[in-house]
Amino acid sequence: MKPRVLIVDDEETIRKLLNSRLTRENYDVVVASNAEEAEVEFKKGVPISTMITDIRMPGRDGFDLMKWAKQYNPLLRVIMITGHGEKELAIQALRSGATDYLEKPFDLDELTHTVARSIREVQLESENSDLVDRLEARIERIEGKPEDQYWFVSQSSAMEKVNEWLSVLRRESMRGDAEEPTVTITGESGTGKEGIARMIHAGSRRGKGPWVAVNCANFNEQLLESELFGHEKGAFTGANTLKRGLFEISKGGTLFLDELGEMDIKLQARLLRVLQEKVFRRVGGTVDLEADVRVVTATHQNLKKMVSEGKFREDLYHRISRVVIEVPPLRERKGDAVEMARQFFERAFRQRGKTFSGFTPDAENAIREYAWPGNVRELLNLVERTALIWQGNGVVPESSLNLPKASRPSQVESLTSSPASPYEFQGNQGIDGYMALKKKWSDAFEREYLINALQRHHGNVSAAAREAKIDRSNFLRLLRRHEIKAQEFRKVA
Numbered sequence: 001m002k003p004r005v006l007i008v009d010d011e012e013t014i015r016k017l018l019n020s021r022l023t024r025e026n027y028d029v030v031v032a033s034n035a036e037e038a039e040v041e042f043k044k045g046v047p048i049s050t051m052i053t054d055i056r057m058p059g060r061d062g063f064d065l066m067k068w069a070k071q072y073n074p075l076l077r078v079i080m081i082t083g084h085g086e087k088e089l090a091i092q093a094l095r096s097g098a099t100d101y102l103e104k105p106f107d108l109d110e111l112t113h114t115v116a117r118s119i120r121e122v123q124l125e126s127e128n129s130d131l132v133d134r135l136e137a138r139i140e141r142i143e144g145k146p147e148d149q150y151w152f153v154s155q156s157s158a159m160e161k162v163n164e165w166l167s168v169l170r171r172e173s174m175r176g177d178a179e180e181p182t183v184t185i186t187g188e189s190g191t192g193k194e195g196i197a198r199m200i201h202a203g204s205r206r207g208k209g210p211w212v213a214v215n216c217a218n219f220n221e222q223l224l225e226s227e228l229f230g231h232e233k234g235a236f237t238g239a240n241t242l243k244r245g246l247f248e249i250s251k252g253g254t255l256f257l258d259e260l261g262e263m264d265i266k267l268q269a270r271l272l273r274v275l276q277e278k279v280f281r282r283v284g285g286t287v288d289l290e291a292d293v294r295v296v297t298a299t300h301q302n303l304k305k306m307v308s309e310g311k312f313r314e315d316l317y318h319r320i321s322r323v324v325i326e327v328p329p330l331r332e333r334k335g336d337a338v339e340m341a342r343q344f345f346e347r348a349f350r351q352r353g354k355t356f357s358g359f360t361p362d363a364e365n366a367i368r369e370y371a372w373p374g375n376v377r378e379l380l381n382l383v384e385r386t387a388l389i390w391q392g393n394g395v396v397p398e399s400s401l402n403l404p405k406a407s408r409p410s411q412v413e414s415l416t417s418s419p420a421s422p423y424e425f426q427g428n429q430g431i432d433g434y435m436a437l438k439k440k441w442s443d444a445f446e447r448e449y450l451i452n453a454l455q456r457h458h459g460n461v462s463a464a465a466r467e468a469k470i471d472r473s474n475f476l477r478l479l480r481r482h483e484i485k486a487q488e489f490r491k492v493a
Helices: 010-026 035-043 062-072 087-095 108-143 147-151 158-173 193-202 222-228 267-279 303-308 315-320 332-353 361-367 375-389 411-416 428-457 461-468 474-482 484-493
Strands: 006-008 028-030 049-056 077-083 100-103 181-188 211-215 252-259 294-299 323-326 354-357 392-396
Touching: 006 010, 010 028, 028 035, 028 484, 035 062, 062 077, 062 087, 077 087, 077 108, 087 100, 100 108, 100 193, 100 484, 147 323, 158 193, 158 323, 181 193, 193 211, 193 252, 193 294, 222 267, 222 354, 267 315, 303 315, 332 354, 332 361, 332 375, 354 361, 428 461, 428 474, 461 474
Parallel strands: 006 028, 006 049, 049 077, 077 100, 181 294, 181 323, 211 252, 252 294, 354 392
Antiparallel strands: none
């Protein structure tokens, strides 16, 4: 497709002259006599590489048009036309974001050269952007999202065991003389268990193979069985075609089973067979297929307790418990919270064309002392929210973080204040009191978060789930757990 050039000038003779010359140079040229007509051309949806606009025009001038057009198309190159002797205007144009300027009366050869240079700049920037996108996509496929690395790469003493296990697994995979073991990752919701799993995959012999993840909580027994193992045509009502399951799709790579504790106990037996015999059958199938895949699981539940309650198979528990990595909550990694926040903020600001220069001392202290009941996921949500509404550049103050004051009392306050919420310690309750308090804290945070999300989106569950970065079915499950009805928020809207 030819590069498109837009000419904006209120003088018809100028428009015709430039149109004629640039058309001969094999550009796709469109013209407009004022800013309003120019906007119409942009809104047609055909990409415009370069805009040539006069500065002085009746109504809105070239500066105002350039400001609007740059917001509409950040890659746009703008060449300003100035009158003879208007050096100050030319300098102002360059400072305002113009690529170059042409002084009337201008030389057509100079015009052609200037347009060609701007078109080439757009092409190079677009090509570089595509290369970066492809590189980031490849890195994400192999190592996970960039922020995953900050979820656990840490100097915190609480993370020593995690880092030690990662080193051991990477070292053993390099030996190449033994089967890579199944790994189970435990920890509270939002602590970054998938980030750990991705790095285990990246550091293994299967690192160049597929990375496939599934959340077991998102499916009922029949659907999850079909998702994992696939099904033959006609295996059940609605099975109109053969479907390959995730164990086939992830051949040669890693299959990550998140929220394993939500898997139905009958399906656990099939998983155990795969782990032991390295074969499986599609639903409705009669042929054993090879399971050439490394399985990594994760859960926030106490599987040992579930075994004693008959909710989880003991033989499967022992099979997946050879390597268990427990990820500590963010409140036990106070120094890490600040460093992760710094990395997340820098990236979020850069993506929005803003500059992040760090935190004020009170903001850094607030991040360090906050309890982070939602762990790293809550920190990421805070970053995205702050970066979205932040109007300036530079140092972020505490007031812009909007962290709940009640969740980070001083040591004196926590020991002397009277109990006023489920977050506060009540009396000398010992270990049982601590566990009960911890559950109240988690439940209160969950319920408050769900209600606020539904209020913001007027009861739209899909929109609220996207904001929370939770699957819609999982979000609905949380609503049912807390007996929250989304339709009540729609009535208010």
